[in-house]
Amino acid sequence: MNQVPPYPRDDADALDSIAFPASGTVRRGNLRFSRPELADWSWPYTVVRGTEDGPHVALISGVHPAEYPAIESNIRFTRNLDPSRLRGTVVSLPLVDVPAFLPRSPFVCPIDGKNPNRYFPGDPNGSFTEIMDDAIFRTVIAPADTLIDLHGGDMVEALIPFSIYSVSGNEEVDSRSIALGRGFGLPYLVASKPQPGGIGGTTAHAAAAAGIPCIIAEAGSSGLLTEPETQMMVDGIENALRSLGMLDGEVASHDPVEIEQFSWLRSPAEGMWYPSIAVGEQVREGQNIGRIGNLYGDTLAEISAPHDGVVLFITSAPAMPHDGLMIAVGGT
């Protein structure tokens, strides 16, 4: 496993853009940016260029760098990918939010306290996270034909595996994103639709708006590097690339449950969060799914399910701010 794979490789650092190596070879190095705000940082990247032409896939993870099965599956898949059996090119960036990795910062970049997955495609005139998003978007995402962005439950989240795609309204892009999600094969496939108060600025929203089919694939929980979820993601990437015609082999057929309603419940009070259900459970509209208590043990709020559906993730940490995210319910 730790043996260096025997694929022909050259190593080269990159500045502001990633050049492909010769056909049938691998290149890896550090990506840097000429923006002075980003000068202290570098991003390890690998390009695997197949012997035959084909799609260009950007494979990223670590937008939230405590989502470890995502990062590990990217490292493992990319390292073992044989360019002689690949059609097209995979550009892998296993760790997007580099400054948040060693501090083990959940969700946000510690430099400015912003969640990178709310600011894509970024803003070169913004603060650190927006500048970083802009640089990553221009360099890694915009040049690609397809984006696979690997996530999972962060340090304080329990989660069952699912994929998300953005409903952009561009039917061609959306149908390719759906096909990619089916190819990846996690058990649930969530349609993320623009809605008032809904989240924006995700990789999937920005990529789809730019005409690039994308899924965000989520597996793993609570800051743990778990093998079943890591392998599930490795298999998902492999199958997704087969579905794109980039790898030989039969596309394993999956039939994810398609989720049309994706409801994020936020806490009406700060205090202790006591969920009474587990991830993966089916809930009914109005069913009690937990409560918020204060530090004396009084109940401040009872929480009920907004509609029938499956519990896709739960904030597993009891500490709950006012308006903090408690739970996500997916309805078909």
Ligand SMILES: [Zn+2]
């Ligand atoms: Zn994430």
